Amino acid sequence: MKFETLMYAVEETVATITINRPDKLNALNKQVFKDLTAVLDEIGNSQNVHGVIITGAGPKSFVAGADITEIQQLNASTAKDFSTRGQNVLNRIENLGKPVIAAVNGFALGGGCELAMACTLRVASESAKFGQPEVNLGIIPGYGGTQRLVRLIGKGRAMEMILTGDMIDAREAYRIGLVNKVVPAVELMPEARLLVNKILSKGQIAVRYSIEAINASDSILCEGLSREAALFGLSATTDDAHEGIEAFLEKRFPKFKQK
Ligand code: COA
Numbered sequence: 001m002k003f004e005t006l007m008y009a010v011e012e013t014v015a016t017i018t019i020n021r022p023d024k025l026n027a028l029n030k031q032v033f034k035d036l037t038a039v040l041d042e043i044g045n046s047q048n049v050h051g052v053i054i055t056g057a058g059p060k061s062f063v064a065g066a067d068i069t070e071i072q073q074l075n076a077s078t079a080k081d082f083s084t085r086g087q088n089v090l091n092r093i094e095n096l097g098k099p100v101i102a103a104v105n106g107f108a109l110g111g112g113c114e115l116a117m118a119c120t121l122r123v124a125s126e127s128a129k130f131g132q133p134e135v136n137l138g139i140i141p142g143y144g145g146t147q148r149l150v151r152l153i154g155k156g157r158a159m160e161m162i163l164t165g166d167m168i169d170a171r172e173a174y175r176i177g178l179v180n181k182v183v184p185a186v187e188l189m190p191e192a193r194l195l196v197n198k199i200l201s202k203g204q205i206a207v208r209y210s211i212e213a214i215n216a217s218d219s220i221l222c223e224g225l226s227r228e229a230a231l232f233g234l235s236a237t238t239d240d241a242h243e244g245i246e247a248f249l250e251k252r253f254p255k256f257k258q259k
Contacts, residue, residue, distance in 0.1 A: 013049060053101045053193065054102050054119060062105050062115075079237050097211065099211070110134055116179075117148040118144060123179065123181045124183075127185060129169055130173045131167035138244030138254065141232070146162065
């Protein structure tokens with residue numbers, strides 16, 4: 001299969017999806033979500049693909065977030081749907097019924113961190129950086145970050161990452177439980193393959209049911225996601241959001257007016 005914004009390859013029973021917009025640090029735009037939906041349909045229906053690895057093209061970035069130029073276009077009637085659309089694709093990854101490993105090769109910011117968190121497990125290269133920097137733009141995470149980060153690293157640390165917008169390095173991400181493993185960059189893809197193949201060497205019905213049961217422990221995730229989408233929708237249409245996004249695109253510091 002060919003995609004505008006993804007590279008897709010299947011080796012034995014493992015598919016690798018590479019988000020491929022390196023000039024924009026693999027930011028998630030409408031087309032990436034369209035392509036991801038199509039590839040997830042294909043993988044979901046395939047008898048031959050048993051596990052998946054998701055990574056980013058180029059040496060610098062896994063995914064540097066939702067595409068900020070698209071957030072700039074949002075208005076009161078589209079902002080909440082923008083969040084819900086991304087959440088739905090990430091929910092599909094989380095509930096694919098096949099193990100999905102995020103191989104985090106660089107920046108995993110905003111939607112990139114959220115994408116990694118929706119995967120079953122996360123392996124990071126030593127140079128990877130994680131963060132939820134939305135607050136720097138005057139908005140909030142909208143693809144499940146407010147929900148999955150709390151579940152992975154706890155409320156206190158999640159509050160700190162989301163309210164400061166600070167990035168953390170791979171070692172710190174490992175220390176606080178955001179990633180499962182950190183390896184040198186050259187070992188990233190082999191390590192991700194090793195991990196997924198280890199899981200695939202077990203009983204696949206048991207693996208599928210384990211993922212389903214663990215995900216079911218989050219019975220209020222849905223409620224939290226819908227609250228997040230509503231609040232993202234409100235945040236993305238404030239004057240502060242316009243200023244924060246304009247400042248990013250003009251490569252300057254924002255001047256927030258708290259409205
Ligand atoms: N959306 C759209 N474009 C993005 C992007 C995003 N989330 N992240 C990076 N880009 C673009 C930049 O605008 C730039 O485009 P240009 O070459 O046309 O100017 C290109 O990708 C390279 O990014 P640049 O900022 O020049 O690289 P850098 O090495 O100086 O900084 C980052 C890297 C990741 C620190 C910086 O790009 C960044 O802060 N990105 C936004 C992260 C973010 O806020 N994500 C959450 C979005 S909701």
